[in-house]
Amino acid sequence: MKRAGAWYTETGVQFRVWAPERKRMRLQLFGSNEEFHDMQPVGEGYYELHLNRVPNGTKYKFLPEGETAFPDPASQFQPEGVHGPSAIVDHQYFQWSDLSWKGRAFDELIIYELHIGTFTAEGTFKAAAEKLPELAASGINAIELMPVSEFPGNRNWGYDGTYPYAVHSGYGGPDGLKYFVNAAHENGIAVILDVVFNHLGPEGNYLHEFGPYFTECYVTPWGKAINMDGEWSDGVRNYFSDLVPFWYEEYHLDGLRLDAIHTIYDKGAVHFWELVEQKLKQARQRNGRTFHMIAESDLNSPKVVKSAEYGGYGFDAQWLDDFHHAFYVMLDPAGADRYADFGKVEQVAKAFTDGFVHSGEYVKFRKRRHGASSVGLPGDSFVVFNLNHDQVGNRVGGERLSVLVDFERQKLAAAAIMLSPYVPMLFMGEEYGEDTPFFYFVSHTEEDLIEKVVEGRASEFAEFGWDEQPPNPQEEDTFQRSKIQWEKRNTGKYRVLRDWHSTLIKLRQTHPALRNFNKNDVRVHLLGPQAFVLIRLSADQQVQLACIFNLSDNTVTWTFPEDKPQWTVLLDSAEMQWAEDADAALMRDRHEPTHVSYKASVVGAGVKVLEAADPVQA
Structure with missing residues (x-):
């Protein structure tokens, strides 16, 4: 079924509007000479009209029952606002340069x-x-x-x-x-x-002039619900x-x-x-x-x-x-x-x-x-x-x-x-x-x-x-x-x-553990009422990340599992480069060595990300 609205075809413009309870529909074209055209019913409540030689951007309205004129419910452009006439849009005019674009995977x-x-x-x-x-x-x-x-x-x-x-x-x-x-x-x-x-705004909403777009069978925070299962x-x-x-x-x-x-x-x-x-x-x-x-x-x-x-x-x-x-x-x-x-x-x-x-x-x-x-x-x-x-x-x-x-x-x-x-x-x-x-x-x-x-x-x-x-x-x-x-x-x-x-984004986009979206490979160890360790595993189980989150102002310490004698610090929010200002950095340098063994601490609110790049037991 063709879409409602005004669409260019090989020979002109096809106008289509849905008004199942209206006995008549007219089209008004605006231009140097205002024109009115009767539209033809084509079944299931639709009216259609095909016109030749209608310029791109031509303004128009529909007249249910041939009386008051309203904008097209499926208008693709309202150059004079919600109360003004609709305008025809010829989508072939725009020159796209993205034809080789295939999109991005959602997980990236x-x-x-x-x-x-x-x-x-x-x-x-x-x-x-x-x-x-x-x-x-x-x-x-x-x-x-x-x-x-x-x-x-x-x-x-x-x-x-x-x-x-x-x-x-x-x-x-x-x-x-x-x-x-x-x-x-x-x-x-x-x-x-x-x-x-789920709703349309109240001002400039003329859908009720054309058909039963709304129902009183259900109520939403914005009033009547959209009629998805009732008559018409x-x-x-x-x-x-x-x-x-x-x-x-x-x-x-x-x-x-x-x-x-x-x-x-x-x-x-x-x-x-x-x-x-x-x-x-x-x-x-x-x-x-x-x-x-x-x-x-x-x-x-x-x-x-x-x-x-x-x-x-x-x-x-x-x-x-x-x-x-x-x-x-x-x-x-x-x-x-x-x-x-x-x-x-x-x-x-x-x-x-x-x-x-x-x-x-x-x-x-x-x-x-x-x-x-x-x-x-x-x-x-x-x-x-x-x-x-x-x-x-x-x-x-x-x-x-x-x-x-x-x-x-x-x-x-x-x-x-x-x-x-x-x-x-x-x-x-x-x-x-x-x-x-x-x-x-x-x-x-x-x-x-x-x-x-x-x-x-x-x-x-x-x-x-x-x-x-x-x-x-x-x-x-x-x-x-x-x-x-x-x-x-x-x-x-x-x-x-x-x-x-930017640093977090780069780590996320490149580290194998962060590219694994299997939640079975996600663990969390609690370190008290305001701290925890988030464990992320790579899909092949060969690389493990430990992300220590401290949401308190106290010191929290995580002791490594016995089979992980050494970890590499990948990111530490306490490093001087991440300080809010230089003075704070000098007073609060909590950075540990690149490689740490047995345990790691986070002093005050912060996060530390460590990696153990050896086989991990499930």
Whole structure:
């Protein structure tokens, strides 16, 4: 079945729209002479019209019942914003130079989440592309873009998008995203796009004028759920499932991150994610490039990454929130107020060896048992992080980890994700300890909606017990204060942390033990309530790493196994080169010799990585 929207064919443009309960549909073309055309019903609720000689960029709208005009629900470009006309996009115009690009294997990715609007002063794809060589030089090889679909105004996190197929005009539109992806591939960097299938923003959302895209059978945090299994749901399922091959083929993307998949409800015989998997399989066969599907899921369920033929959802990986929660509370004891079910070093150990910390236990926050075991899943089924847009943006002051913990613990946090058996992700600026806030921001134009957003945000923080009011998300200053200051990365402590991340990334990408994603080869030995040793083995069992983590201010000592008389120190966060400043380095030089025997100590918060390159007993 052809996709909805406006598409160029060999002889012109094919317009297609789904409106199953409308008895008539007209097309309005804007130009020197405004034109109206009747569209023809072609079955299953679709209307079509083919026109010759329609220039690229021509603006248009659809008129359900031939009356009021609305933008195309499957619009690929909204040059005048969410309320304006749609514009035709001819994808053959863009000249790609990445035809030899075949993508990257998921287990080799170092992901970097960024928001186009706040990543640079300009807030455009083109400006962001200029930073790619520096990111590549640091070892980052995958970008995860926060949503870029058309949203109201010129500033938004992206989760209020109302046109899932349209690239935001303020960022640079369709050609801007293609330019960014092309530049990323030239720098050896894959691009993953965060997309939202579980809801659409309220402003500029005209889907209800065309068909039953929403259902009252289920409720989400954003209101009515998407209609994936009710009457007339076939058109809705096609609308969203076609987005996957669309981004893959037309924009050469390397994958998608799907927002909150647990709020997509489908009780049909063929689940929505099974339909997606079928279409993606065909697209992969046509294109021959890798394409990764990552889920954000609150289910703590292994079925998310199991194939649909085995009753799963077919994702390649899912975010591992439990890893963040368990480790963060150990870094910052104040975090226990946010994550009351975490705070034990045993949970950190389980996060490293198993994956899900909550795997069927009673969880106070949920007032019920939660999750299932993920022991059998390989490590590259998970993405781990110390920071993401939610963790920082949903704090009243928009504080990053760099503001919440000291420099030594920032290094600890970086080591935790880079030495883990999972795929690591950084949030923009984290690699050098950016300390500007990252707030939630919007730029709606409807006064009633603005009032609701501001009041809702304040109410949400009040429930968490915050004493202060969050900044007004509608104000321009809230957005401007969220922009990172890229030039910091080359000075002082920021440069040190940047180099620390690069060193960890290089170790991760080259050491055989860190290239092994079999969690059966991961061990954790506890050294008290705030310290542990993470053991990583190479796949051939010939090389062993011991990573000593001390999250306290005391000294911890690990005594080596008797069959390992000597170890080589590969990395030590206490070395002078990793000090926050020169004076601290002279006062706190705890570096041991390159080769150590019998035991190793970490004095105060820090991490030490040692290697024993001899056969290891299972």
